[in-house]
Amino acid sequence: MKNKVIKLALIGFGNVGRALAKLLVRKKKWLGKRGLDLSVTYVISRKGGVYDLEGIDLDNLVSFVSTGQRLSEYSHGGTPDLSFDLMIKRGDFDTLFEMSPTDTETGDPARYHITSALERGKNVITANKGPILLKYAELKELADSKGVFLGIGCTTGGSLPSITAGIYDLAGAEILSIEGILNGTTNYILNLMENEGLSYENALKATQDTGLAESDPSKDVGGWDTATKLIILSNALMNSDLSLDDIQVKGIQGITPKDIQDAAKKGKRYKLIGKAEKIKGTVKASVTLQTIGSDNFLFGIEGSGKAVLYQTDIFGELLVASSASGPGYAAASLLRDLINNVK
Numbered sequence: 001m002k003n004k005v006i007k008l009a010l011i012g013f014g015n016v017g018r019a020l021a022k023l024l025v026r027k028k029k030w031l032g033k034r035g036l037d038l039s040v041t042y043v044i045s046r047k048g049g050v051y052d053l054e055g056i057d058l059d060n061l062v063s064f065v066s067t068g069q070r071l072s073e074y075s076h077g078g079t080p081d082l083s084f085d086l087m088i089k090r091g092d093f094d095t096l097f098e099m100s101p102t103d104t105e106t107g108d109p110a111r112y113h114i115t116s117a118l119e120r121g122k123n124v125i126t127a128n129k130g131p132i133l134l135k136y137a138e139l140k141e142l143a144d145s146k147g148v149f150l151g152i153g154c155t156t157g158g159s160l161p162s163i164t165a166g167i168y169d170l171a172g173a174e175i176l177s178i179e180g181i182l183n184g185t186t187n188y189i190l191n192l193m194e195n196e197g198l199s200y201e202n203a204l205k206a207t208q209d210t211g212l213a214e215s216d217p218s219k220d221v222g223g224w225d226t227a228t229k230l231i232i233l234s235n236a237l238m239n240s241d242l243s244l245d246d247i248q249v250k251g252i253q254g255i256t257p258k259d260i261q262d263a264a265k266k267g268k269r270y271k272l273i274g275k276a277e278k279i280k281g282t283v284k285a286s287v288t289l290q291t292i293g294s295d296n297f298l299f300g301i302e303g304s305g306k307a308v309l310y311q312t313d314i315f316g317e318l319l320v321a322s323s324a325s326g327p328g329y330a331a332a333s334l335l336r337d338l339i340n341n342v343k
């Protein structure tokens, strides 16, 4: 019997969107053997996009945009008039991948994209932290009411199975605390200072030179990216209703090589830790730069690695850790959500 074809729409075709396209090509046979025949019918960016109901040739499209040309100039279905609203009106797709830039203040445009697709009864899988930080409960309720899937596995550490471990592997448990190294950039900077004795400023510059830190690194080094991921985890897995205003956030700026050396003499390491904890039934959360010893599971997380440690009532402690970071791994996480949840 032939597999049902699942039609996909990609919104955002930057680093993650292109990495997802390449992954779908690479895994096509593997997916087909497991009953998943996927066909991308829409790829939309800020100005126009590509539509092909027979399935867009993703290999060709990635090569085309890699030369600097716009989606709207693509000869097989590219047009400047193709908009998200038109796509929603037509409705000829099953699952939306939302991969537009994150805005943690308004959540838009992703919030609008996700809400519209869910209202239309479409599955949504997103890489975008903004709307999930601000409106997860509302969006999840909408998805449930429409009987569709909202995948957020990529929003809390790319390929790190943090949300998915919380949902599937800790099923039945009450999560008592979530403690994590959730930002690879800051862990990398701290590692450089530790291993090479660099000042904070030089370590930041070196991290920017590798492409890991952005030219405006304030969200990472200020602890806000960690706070965002921590809140998403806590709201999704501990049933809290936290916003960025509710938590104390301290980043890594101001740390000196001497601080790091003094900690090392005591067998300790500085780590930027986000922690959400149930205290008398209420979840309290914070992001702090702190020293931890080798008795803490997070002690050994190196380089741009990330990890989350869960304390639970029935499973004890669970650590998930990953050294992977970057668009390819984010794409793998998006595909994982699809494979596990969309039929």
Ligand SMILES: NC(=O)c1ccc[n+]([C@@H]2O[C@H](COP(=O)([O-])OP(=O)(O)OC[C@H]3O[C@@H](n4cnc5c(N)ncnc54)[C@H](OP(=O)(O)O)[C@@H]3O)[C@@H](O)[C@H]2O)c1
Binding pocket: 011, 012, 013, 014, 015, 016, 017, 044, 045, 046, 047, 099, 100, 101, 102, 109, 127, 128, 129, 154, 155, 157, 158, 325, 326, 327, 328, 330
């Ligand atoms: N990069 C990573 O490793 C990573 C990891 C995990 C999660 N994420 C998240 O994944 C998302 C995408 O990241 P990225 O690195 O791929 O970003 P990016 O390279 O900046 O790409 C963003 C894409 O979104 C498009 N876009 C912008 N505004 C849009 C709109 N209103 N409607 C439709 N498309 C729009 C852009 O189109 P134009 O080219 O026309 O501007 C571009 O194609 C972000 O939310 C990010 O936080 C990224």
